[in-house]
Amino acid sequence: MAAATTPETVELSDRDRAMLAGDFGEATAVAMRILVTMAGVYGAERLLDIEGAHIDGCLYHGDSGVDFAELLVAGGARVCVPTTLNVGGLDLLHPEEFAGTAERRAKAVRLMECYEAMGCRTIWTCAPYQTTPRPSFGQQVAWAESNAIVFANSVLGARTHRYGDFIDICAAITGRAPAVGLHLEENRRGQIVFDLRSLPRALRSAAWLLPAIGYLVGERCGNRVPVLLGLEDADEDGLKALGAAAASSGAVALFHAVGITPEAPTLETALGGREAEEWVEVTVDDLHAGLRSLSTLPAVAASTPGAGGDVAIDVVALGSPHFSSREFAELLPLVERHPPSAGVEFVVCTNRLSLDFLKRQGILERLRDIGVRVVVDTCVVVAPILRTPAGGVLMTNSGKFAHYAPGNVGFDVVFGSLAECIRSAHHGRLWRDPALWP
Amino acid sequence: MSVVECEGRPLVAGAGAGTVLRLEEPLSFWGGVDPVTGRIIDRRHPRCGESVAGRVLVMPYGRGSSSSSSVLLEGVRLGTAPAAVVLRELDGILALGATVARELYEQSPPVLVLAPADWDALPEGAEAAVDVSGRLRIAG
Numbered sequence: 001m002a003a004a005t006t007p008e009t010v011e012l013s014d015r016d017r018a019m020l021a022g023d024f025g026e027a028t029a030v031a032m033r034i035l036v037t038m039a040g041v042y043g044a045e046r047l048l049d050i051e052g053a054h055i056d057g058c059l060y061h062g063d064s065g066v067d068f069a070e071l072l073v074a075g076g077a078r079v080c081v082p083t084t085l086n087v088g089g090l091d092l093l094h095p096e097e098f099a100g101t102a103e104r105r106a107k108a109v110r111l112m113e114c115y116e117a118m119g120c121r122t123i124w125t126c127a128p129y130q131t132t133p134r135p136s137f138g139q140q141v142a143w144a145e146s147n148a149i150v151f152a153n154s155v156l157g158a159r160t161h162r163y164g165d166f167i168d169i170c171a172a173i174t175g176r177a178p179a180v181g182l183h184l185e186e187n188r189r190g191q192i193v194f195d196l197r198s199l200p201r202a203l204r205s206a207a208w209l210l211p212a213i214g215y216l217v218g219e220r221c222g223n224r225v226p227v228l229l230g231l232e233d234a235d236e237d238g239l240k241a242l243g244a245a246a247a248s249s250g251a252v253a254l255f256h257a258v259g260i261t262p263e264a265p266t267l268e269t270a271l272g273g274r275e276a277e278e279w280v281e282v283t284v285d286d287l288h289a290g291l292r293s294l295s296t297l298p299a300v301a302a303s304t305p306g307a308g309g310d311v312a313i314d315v316v317a318l319g320s321p322h323f324s325s326r327e328f329a330e331l332l333p334l335v336e337r338h339p340p341s342a343g344v345e346f347v348v349c350t351n352r353l354s355l356d357f358l359k360r361q362g363i364l365e366r367l368r369d370i371g372v373r374v375v376v377d378t379c380v381v382v383a384p385i386l387r388t389p390a391g392g393v394l395m396t397n398s399g400k401f402a403h404y405a406p407g408n409v410g411f412d413v414v415f416g417s418l419a420e421c422i423r424s425a426h427h428g429r430l431w432r433d434p435a436l437w438p
Numbered sequence: 439m440s441v442v443e444c445e446g447r448p449l450v451a452g453a454g455a456g457t458v459l460r461l462e463e464p465l466s467f468w469g470g471v472d473p474v475t476g477r478i479i480d481r482r483h484p485r486c487g488e489s490v491a492g493r494v495l496v497m498p499y500g501r502g503s504s505s506s507s508s509v510l511l512e513g514v515r516l517g518t519a520p521a522a523v524v525l526r527e528l529d530g531i532l533a534l535g536a537t538v539a540r541e542l543y544e545q546s547p548p549v550l551v552l553a554p555a556d557w558d559a560l561p562e563g564a565e566a567a568v569d570v571s572g573r574l575r576i577a578g
Contacts, residue, residue: 034537041449041533056505062473062512067542164507164531166538222464223499223527251464251499296481381469404469407479 010039010178011046019174027075031170035178038167044178052135053083053172054128054152056144057165058115059382060089060108068166069114072173079172083120084128086145087322088112091377091385092124093352100384108383118169124377125351127240127321129156137262140183142171146253147244147321147400153254155239157262159183162253182254188263189272190227190256192220193279197230203287205232207241208417208436211399213282214242216290218250220280227270228257237324244321245399249293294402294415297393300430311430314392315411316340316421317380319349320400325357332363334419338426339370345388346372346425349379381408395421395430441577444556446524448572450536452548454494454522455567458560458576461485461497467506467513467532476518494566495520495547496557499527510535514546522568523549526557550574 018024019032039047057065089108090098098105116122123131128143129151135141135158143149143160144167152158161181163171171177181187194217196204203209217226226246234242234257246252256264264270295301299311318331331348340346348367355376358364367374380386381404390410396402402415414430423431463484465471470480476491491513500506510532513519519539523532528551539546548568552560556574560566564576 061508064515
């Protein structure tokens with residue numbers, strides 16, 4: 001077991017000590033106390049400066065989160081580095097979309113207001129890396145939200161440890177974080193290689209399969225740093241989908257895709273010059289298993305991928321992580337050609353930046369006219385947004401929705417490509433694209 | 439009656455006792471545990487439907503969402519948290535939930551990391567107690 005450090009052995013700067021002593025106000029003292037305790041937990045020898053933060057604690061999970069935020073606000077808390085906010089508990093631009101109780105809505109709003117009062121930027125998105133500015137290569141930041149963490153580390157090459165609610169805001173208030181984990185070069189090298197090279201090229205370049213690849217990587221690698229070898233070129237939306245799935249099925253906070261992500265120009269660089277601890281040859285069967293575990297509906301999960309029989313679809317939910325402008329551009333022609341049937345609820349979750357794009361391009365009206373709901377600031381697995389009663393079948397192209405929808409909102413899930421989701425919504429029944437399923 | 443005793447590293451020190459709920463598969467508290475009831479709600483988890491409330495929760499490490507710290511904190515507020523969390527590997531996110539619970543409510547389950555051989559030996563259903571120095575005792 002790693003040698004333990006305790007809060008007493010963490011090396012603190014004079015400024016850290018002053019913050020701890022309350023010289024910067026009561027809220028800063030609370031934040032520093034939590035940071036120092038956590039530095040001890042992580043075995044950090046010292047704290048380091050951060051240049052930005054992304055906060056996950058603004059999403060209402062219960063009154064305790066409000067208690068904590070109110071404690072900080074009452075103590076005069078202000079963030080001291082540029083800080084963005086993750087999704088909240090409701091769509092503030094369309095509060096009528098909230099299907100929960102008035103009490104829960106009021107508390108979710110209260111929590112969001114507390115974080116705004118501390119000086120955070122109210123972008124309310126789980127894809128802060130698709131807004132601007134975003135962290136640069138090598139920059140030390142403190143990010144929470146599992147999919148944002150994995151994107152920041154893997155695709156941007158910024159450096160954050162895997163933070164959770166509460167420590168994120170403590171870091172933003174103090175500008176400090178424990179010098180540990182993925183902040184440090186030596187912990188960023190790949191440990192387990194997923195070799196995709198024996199898969200047919202068509203599968204390695206299929207964007208819609210990236211969540212399935214991410215899902216099986218997360219399941220197999222636990223909390224080690226995976227290296228993907230043989231992935232054909234993937235764009236940022238594809239890497240976002242892969243990372244989000246890997247961070248749902250596992251504790252993945254950083255992956256390297258050889259030839260694609262910035263710390264992996266070669267396999268040797270990705271492994272930091274060492275041997276891989278484990279080498280996994282990914283087969284078509286593995287990919288099928290990954291696809292099967294993304295669907296919970298017994299008729300689909302147990303059958304040959306691509307089959308699944310005559311299944312009614314009640315909801316199509318897209319946008320976890322939040323849909324980008326590019327993803328909307330891909331969605332629009334398909335969904336206009338095959339608009340959702342009246343009996344299917346079709347929801348896309350996104351952020352205000354994409355919403356502005358949709359408005360400017362006149363796309364929002366067109367989507368609304370054919371029955372597509374666009375939700376901002378939040379999403380369907382973290383807030384009561386869906387109008388369809390729980391117990392039905394939800395289809396998605398998102399590995400993260402597929403993972404969390406059953407437990408969080410009580411739907412069985414079917415995973416499919418974007419086109420399959422759209423055509424299934426059009427028919428009200430599961431539609432499979434035979435060309436996708438070799 | 440045999441008594442097994444081992445010593446771990448307390449991430450968040452404290453005392454707690456209860457019946458061991460042993461999860462071989464890691465569990466994300468967010469999306470995995472309902473803080474109102476303490477039940478496991480992750481349908482893909484083999485122990486879905488069981489309650490973590492008042493149990494000595496033995497699991498290798500956490501996974502998934504960084505909101506798990508919130509769910510543990512809410513569990514402490516509502517009295518549905520485990521009596522203790524016993525890990526094989528360090529998990530900052532659960533330790534964080536417990537740390538903030540101390541700060542806000544002056545209570546939380548202890549979070550302990552055991553050496554793998556000790557962790558492997560903890561039997562499901564045993565009565566276990568963790569003390570403030572990080573010692574775990576099993577009677578059974």
